[in-house]
Amino acid sequence: MRNLITDVAGLKVGNATDLDLASGVTTVIFDEPTVASVDVRGGGPGTRETDLLAPDETVGAIHALTLSGGSAFGLDAAGGVMAALAERGLGFPVGDARVPIVPGAVLFDLINGGDKAWGRFSPYRELGYRAAQAAWEGGLDFALGTAGAGTGATTVDFKGGLGSASAVAPSGHTVGALVAVNACGTVNLNGGPHFRAAPFERNGEFGGLGLPYPLPPLPERPLLKGLPPGANTTIAIVATDAALTKAQCKRLAVMAHDGYAHAIWPVHSPLDGDTIFAAATGRRPLADPIFDLALIGDAVVRALARACARAIYEATALPQPGTLPAWRDRWSGG
Structure with a gap:
């Protein structure tokens, strides 16, 4: 296993990164129309096509999901992914027409030092198109950290980024997580080298430092970026x-938010737009629809916490x- 979301059969991932812009796009392309839903817990989200993911809505499957920088401008990224899908004749059939279904979410990275003077139209549509092409060209392996939607991401104390992790649940199902961490708070303990998600770490994937002993108390006042609502956000796909x-x-998707809670503090604040999409590629049936789902949810929580730290x-x-x-500038990266 790659320890990436692409260990889940039936999907590919592509990044488009622009370091001059200090932003980028990440997309998940599904091999076949795929069942998905979403849960939003942050107070300042930026999303597209999330209403149709409700269980009672008509459209039963999607073709891709998009994570992007750029705040609301980044919602254009889904249009670029749609264009790439449409060129291949993919989409939801409406008579003779085909409409690619590409929900997405964005994070705020507009004041991180990058050149955002793009003129009349933002570059995110083109970045979305490039990310889709990257997924088809080699989307089982992809860069983490300062890449794709994580390019311009930050936390309160360290550079944010793109993270991913995978696991096999006790039910035998494979799960994976993909996250762009641009949190208002921190993924580390009191600004130090230790990650809050340390109890879930596998094979030294984020340094193997464990937790410090004795465990330091949390500060009475949490560390926060201090930006206005919507100027942060952690967005993920499980x-x-x-x-x-x-x-x-x-x-x-509801259960997966516990992965944020295990990795980020504070989380789900009015300053964040925390959003998680959940997708199921349908390759393995459930033996028990309740207990298997509980086991899959537990594995997703763990994988998402690990992915946040890896980011x-x-x-x-x-x-x-x-x-x-x-983090690696200050703590040598392990």
């Missing part, structure tokens, strides 16, 4: 090869002057 309904995907561990500082240091 996936499994299980055969799930939209209602079960909704429950999986910071793998990140490198932006080339612009005065930007936040990366």
